[in-house]
Amino acid sequence: MKKILVTGANGQLGSELKVLSGNNKDFEWxxxxxxxxxxxxxDLLKVQLNDIDPDVIFNCGAYTAVDKAESEKEIAFAVNHLAVEIIAKYASEKKAKLIHVSTDYVFxxxxxxxxxxxxxxNPINVYGESKRAGEIACLKENPDSIIIRTSWVYSKFGNNFVKTMQRLMQERETINVVNDQIGSPTYAADxxxxxxDILENSEWIPGIYNYSNEGEISWYxxxxxxxxxxxxxCKVGGIPSSSYPTPAKRPExxxxxxxxxxxxxxxNVPHYRESLKKMIE
Known part of the structure; x- marks a missing residue:
């Protein structure tokens, strides 16, 4: 039975994989x-990988505190770059399959x-720089890796924009949200x-892939x-990013x-509204 290692198990994506693992008993998770x-x-990471000895690695673990990364560059790079390098090297040596999760913040x-x-x-913040360095190291150490870039991740688990909005909309009469950053959300379950699905496909085609839900919207x-x-x-107003300064710049x-x-x-990539509805229900 193939052994799948999921890093970042308590994060949004790791938690959704845990839910789905119940229907995928062909693997040891x-x-x-x-x-x-x-x-x-x-150093400890190398020992841990050897002890677990996985056939497949879903690297969902990351340093994701975008604003904090501006003042914690060393730890952001350790987790998002150097650890990825070690995982990719390990996967290459052991012929293990690796899916590494990256971000739209590389742009x-x-x-x-x-x-x-x-x-x-061309990342514009430390988080994006560290994630891009991780992508480069991943493909250099293990050209057989698959990297998935995603954006605006939310889930019923962990902290995220949807849950924050749900809380604020119940607590306040009005809230303002930035209306000049455009992208598409990603439901972690999708x-x-x-x-x-990629792992179970008959073909493994390495390289970088994009995945988010369909639709083009602002945070507002x-x-x-x-x-x-x-x-x-609650009444929702739109404001420019300049009215809501943050330590890290965000891609517009x-x-x-x-x-x-x-x-x-x-x-099949669902539309964001379809997935949002599922999560809210």
Whole structure:
């Protein structure tokens, strides 16, 4: 029986994979939190990988505190770059399959058309820089890896935009949300299923792929959808990013083109409203 190691087991994606693992009993699933797979202790990480000895690695673990990364560059790079390098090297040596999860923050946001996998990367914050360094190291150490770039991830697990909005919309009469950052949300349950579908496909075609739900929206429009589907009374206003300064800059436009993953792996990518409705229900 093939052994699948999932890093970042308590994160949004790891938690959704845990739910789906119940229907996929052909594999032995190992869900590793920070104690089982220590991404910020590189010497220990090598020992842990050898002890677990997986056939497949879903690397969902990451340093994702975008604003905090600006002042914690070293740890962000340790987890998002150096740990990825070790995991990719291990996978290459052991002939283990590796799916590594990356981000739309590898882009600078200056595009006005959906970004495909060949689009030029140019991160504008430390988090994006560390994730891009991880992508490069991953493919260098193990050209047989699959990297999936995703964006605006949410789930019924963990902290995310949807849950924050649901809470605020019940607590406040009005809220303001930035209306000049454009992209598409990703329901972690959909991405988790896509990863399993890729693994179970008869062909393994390495490289970088994009995955998010369909639709092109701003965070403000996303908030309006949450308000409508959740039937909240709260009034939602749109504001420019300049009215809501954060330590890390965000890409203004990071809509991902999903054509490659749909064609190669024949994946059905749901529209964001359909998935949001599922999560809210």
């Amino acid at each position: 190992i869900f590793a939190d920070r104690t089982k797979i220590t991404l910020d202790n590189l 600078d946001g200056s595009s006005s058309i959906a970004l495909n996998e060949e689009a030029e990367t 991405l988790a299923q896509a990863m399993i 429009e996303f908030a309006l959808s949450i308000q409508e589907l959740g039937k909240y009374d 436009f990071s809509l991902l083109d999903k054509k490659k993953i749909k064609e190669i792996y024949n994946l």
